[in-house]
Amino acid sequence: MTTMGWVETKAAGLEVYQCRELNDHQIIQAFSGRQTGNLALHTGEDPKQVVNRRRLWLEALGLSLDRLVSGIQVHGTNIAMIKETDAGAGAREIDGAIRETDALITKSAGVILATFTADCLPIFIYDPVTPAVAVVHAGWRGALGGIAALTIKRMNQEYGTDPGNCRVGIGPSICGDCFRVGPELAERFGAIHPQTVFRDETASKVDLQAFIRLELQGMGVKPDHIYDSGLCTACRPDRFFSYRAESGETGRMMGIISLKKT
Numbered sequence: 001m002t003t004m005g006w007v008e009t010k011a012a013g014l015e016v017y018q019c020r021e022l023n024d025h026q027i028i029q030a031f032s033g034r035q036t037g038n039l040a041l042h043t044g045e046d047p048k049q050v051v052n053r054r055r056l057w058l059e060a061l062g063l064s065l066d067r068l069v070s071g072i073q074v075h076g077t078n079i080a081m082i083k084e085t086d087a088g089a090g091a092r093e094i095d096g097a098i099r100e101t102d103a104l105i106t107k108s109a110g111v112i113l114a115t116f117t118a119d120c121l122p123i124f125i126y127d128p129v130t131p132a133v134a135v136v137h138a139g140w141r142g143a144l145g146g147i148a149a150l151t152i153k154r155m156n157q158e159y160g161t162d163p164g165n166c167r168v169g170i171g172p173s174i175c176g177d178c179f180r181v182g183p184e185l186a187e188r189f190g191a192i193h194p195q196t197v198f199r200d201e202t203a204s205k206v207d208l209q210a211f212i213r214l215e216l217q218g219m220g221v222k223p224d225h226i227y228d229s230g231l232c233t234a235c236r237p238d239r240f241f242s243y244r245a246e247s248g249e250t251g252r253m254m255g256i257i258s259l260k261k262t
């Protein structure tokens, strides 16, 4: 399966979705699927099972759970700079995770940045020149708050990242057709990027991928450096967990990005 620069592969029998434009000699990026099982520690599932699945999926990619860093996602716009000494934060227990943050940035090689989603947008950013990487969790609140653009801006402030160099992958997430919103939310999105809001006979809808794309372009990311998977979590419950399609009772996929140690 290939869609807009993304490929689905198997590693040790587990599904892996990867953006081909991001995976080069310097970095590894990947996103899990439903068959691998829930990989988040905040859904109330037995942590032992979750940690074991995380370990197996990462090992299939040649990575170690000891190097994973995750944040406690709060649908906000806080961004954390991740250092070598943060490796392992939140890997095995949620208490160790980086507090209240939906975006992680690092230039430390070998540290694995993680995000957990089921409908929300997992966004993977790669600055090949610095080099540096970032992962962003963006639901509608984060999107409205401008978290994707803020992350690029922060990379520029901290590392001198030129947005024109950045490659951005948007992973499997709820599509515009599935994301129905009420009139108030439609208006808020419409006030920023009206072309991302549309209406059919039944409801107002927002195209979050298009919204994020415009936010990134507004920061100076080139349109042809943004790669949307084109895969919807709500349209494809056979492949993905979907918070909306399953009324909140569901698991989460894990998305990771890491600079390789050379």
Ligand SMILES: [Zn+2]
Pocket: 174, 175, 176, 177, 178, 232, 233, 234, 235, 236
């Ligand atoms: Zn859909």
